[in-house]
Amino acid sequence: MATKEEFRICQTTGLRVYKSAENLIKANAVVAVVFLLVGGLFGLMVALTRWKAIHLLPADWFYLALTAHGINLLIVWIIFFEMAVLYFASAVILGCRLATPRWAWTAFALMLVGAIITNIAVLQGGSSVMFTSYVPLKADPSFYVGIILFAVGALIATFVFFGTLVVAKQEKTYEGSVPLVTFGATVAAIIAVFTIATGAIILIPTFLWSIGYINHIDTLMYRTVWWAFGHSSQQINVAAHISIWYLISAVVLGAKPLSEKVSRGAFLLYILFLQLASAHHLLVDPGISSEWKIFNTSYAIYLAVLGSMIHGMTVPGSIEAAQRAKGYTNGLFEWLRKCPWGNPAFSGMFISLILFGFLGGISGVVMGVEQINLIIHNTIYVPGHFHATVVAGTTLAFMAVTYLLVPLIFQRELILPGWAKVQPYIFGLGVTGISL
Known part of the structure; x- marks a missing residue:
């Protein structure tokens, strides 16, 4: 069992923070933000090029910039930060030592090396195949090697997370079921295993094809398997950032879910049905039966949406209950007016919730309707949708929780706190414009 000297006690939250977990959270979070900056700069180049008056x-x-933008923001930045979230949701929230820190550092190194290799391949100009890298577009072999190394590292980190759950159980650092935030992170980790496995199934043969070892990759097969990887990677984001909604609500306001059983059930719906949402990228593909497409878009996808609707109602409901318990009971919305809107962790979380639910959720459901999908897919509508989910939902939630992690993990005060207060509003306004 870990000794007391291996932990420090957070003076604000009372959480025990194990040194190895703390260092890994710092490393993954900082590298994530660096790649957010890199990907954001490429995104700015893309935007200034599409602006006809500038056409940069x-x-x-x-297409080089678009590829770098997609790889760095849809994969590298988000998954690095999600690894930090997994370590926090296990070792810190459960107050236990991290399982196999050496393997965790190995995972970090593989992810970092893989990300750098892929970025170099893109910047050399021979791998402008965009985020999807559809065959017969062929990138430099190092492009695929980098992604594979990154995926292997992420898989190792995910298993370190599972191992830490076992450590916490054996050392009895918690009683009963794991906290809801840890439960949501576990759902994200389970989806991550599925995601990485499907990525390996398609990217390893594609790498062999790029070096001439395999003569042919079937285009339809590639698209079908790739989207099991590409879209499911975004489902990791959903489970992770919703866990963060619950975390921030609890830390900032002391909010508790109205029904933990219902919230946990909603997370389980993600495991069972959310991966099926990838079908809206495949509705025009001839190799998939119409019966499966209709079932997917008319029935299965709504069970995944049901999970998000439950979370979207539960988090504000828990905040309302906590605020009313503090005496904010005048009228229908005093509880909402009295929320700490000047706290960037809270405002970022709440804006993330609203934008993800209305812009991301509604646009995704519309895109899942087969008849409408035939009209809008492969148009600018699709980037509008995933900017509303990945940027407005996930990225803003990750930014919000960073305002909690800086004092808790880095033990530092925020610089420019006045700027921090307005940052979620500015970012939310900007991403709303992009999505619309």
């Missing part, structure tokens, strides 16, 4: 980049550089 020529065609070849445009």
